[in-house]
Amino acid sequence: MSYTREERLDIGKQIYNNEISKTDAAIKYSISEGTARDYMRLYRDVNGLPPKNRIQKEESTVQISMHSSEPDLSEYESMTKDELIKELVKSRISEARLKKGYEVKGDGAAKTVTIFDNWNMK
Secondary structure: OOOOHHHHHHHHHHHHOOOOOHHHHHHHHOOOHHHHHHHHHHHHHHOOOOOOOOOOOOOOOOOOOOOOOOOOOHHHHOOOHHHHHHHHHHHHHHHHHHHHOEEEEOOHHHOEEEEOOHHHOO
16 A cells, blocks of 8 residues: 555654554554654654664673772782682683683582673673
């Protein structure tokens, strides 16, 4: 079915203002989702509106904490040589595990293992 320019702009306005989704517009007006998207873009361009922000899908992401560039060395200053060596070994083991795609927190019965997807490791 062919729509006039005014009808296309009306459909585009409904989509742009989130009154109706592209999928619902496609079903209601017997058009494809791509055509519905094009009507929304036509409405946006004719009225000089900014592009519509996409709604971000919730994804499971890994929270990365950024540390300051100046490390706090006060806790290491009071350690003995053996304690420093143990901490160094722990950090190298943790680094190797992260490179392989998993992280271990805690120990004994409270130990938790977090496995990361491949896309998190690049």
